Amino acid sequence: MALSARKVATAPAGRHSDGKGLMLLVKKSGARSWVFRYQLDGKRRDMGLGPYPEINLAAAREKVMVLRRQLIEGVDPLNSASERVFTFRDLAAELIENKRPGWKNAKHAAQWVSTLEAYAYPILGKMDVRTINTPQVHAALKPIWTAKPETASRVRQRIEAVLDYASALGVRDGANPARWRGHLQNILPRPSSIRQVQHHPALDWQEMPDFMAELSKRNGVSAKALMFTILTAARSGEVRGMQWSEVNLKTAVWTVPADRMKTSKEHRVPLTPEAAALLGKPGEADQLAFGNPLHPSRLLSDMALTSVLRKMGRSDITVHGFRSTFRDWAGETTSFPREVIEAALAHQLRDKAEAAYARGDLFDKRRLLMEAWTSFLMD
Secondary structure, eight states: OOOOOHHHHHOOSSEEEEEEEEEEEETSSSSSSEEEEETTEEEEEEEEEEETTOOOHHHHHHHHHHHHHHHHTOOHHHHHHHHSOOOOHHHHHHHHHHHGGSOHHHHHHHHHHHHHHIIHHHHHTTGGGGGGGGHHHHHHHHHTTSSHHHHHHHHHHHHHHHHHHHHTTTTTOOOOTTTTTTTTTGGGHHHHHHHHHOOOSOOOOGGHHHHHHHTTOOOOOHHHHHHHHHHTTOOOOOOOOBBBBGGGGTTTTTEOGGGGGGTSSSSSEEHHHHHHHTOOSSTTTTTTBBBBBTTSSOOTTHHHHHHHHHHTTTSSSTTTTHHHHHHHHHHOOOOOOHHHHHHHHOOOOOOOHHHHHHHHHHHHHHHHHHHHHHHHOOO
């Protein structure tokens, strides 16, 4: 007797047939998954199709129709599946789409995409999930495990979920290399212990709108320079040394020459209206945009912006830390690709393949990113 949606959701532990080889497997724990049972050359074979409710009854039936056509054509579905490359990125995207209807907040999906894009895909993205093991998972997590423990913990959980999904589909065998209990806990320090001892020179991105509202109440060149530094995600030295010859207000672009960049490469910075407004009236070409109030031809000292933070009672954070804040916000709450975020920070990509892909400076995409950042800060 064919299954119904209600029967699928309420069936007791055991195997429940829908016909044509499709079965619902219900474990004692209540976990449910789909299995396709078929015979080939006189031998019975079972093929996992994925978990319920991520794959509903209609989707499972569609899968079986495709597999039955393969059998008619003389193709063994299991052998066909073994020849396909199931990349981590592809299965992650599939899992996210399957889970999306059950997430109340649309930002949840965006956070999954952005964190995996930033931290998991550079190492795991193109790998076949069947070949991913503990060293690769560890390599993805290690760079952020102590620097960003909360983010790293979420990334680990999401990697584990993707690999569990692969196992439920019957694509992957063996224990999950991203599991914490009894496995990664023997390699990495407990996240909670890191949080207790770690000092945070950067402000949590969720506090930024309130911080910017307070900063906007302050007058003076240093306060404006700090706000400009935050809005552009630039280094303070680049802002303090900015001359009017580098600024084009008509095109809303600030071009930092190579000799003033840490990377020794010219860097174009898109200016939002809010950032441009902080510059005020244009001066002479060789005039500093944020010159010393007492000596306009001299740069603000490297402590001038830090002094603003101290006067605000925020000696616990640093000016440079706002770049980390920007990076965390972009990585955790937006779907902008990693290479766009890194380009906005004028970082050189370590991965040669990524660097080759992003030969340009991704300026138009960076403008959209900075507009989103400004909108978030000024909301």
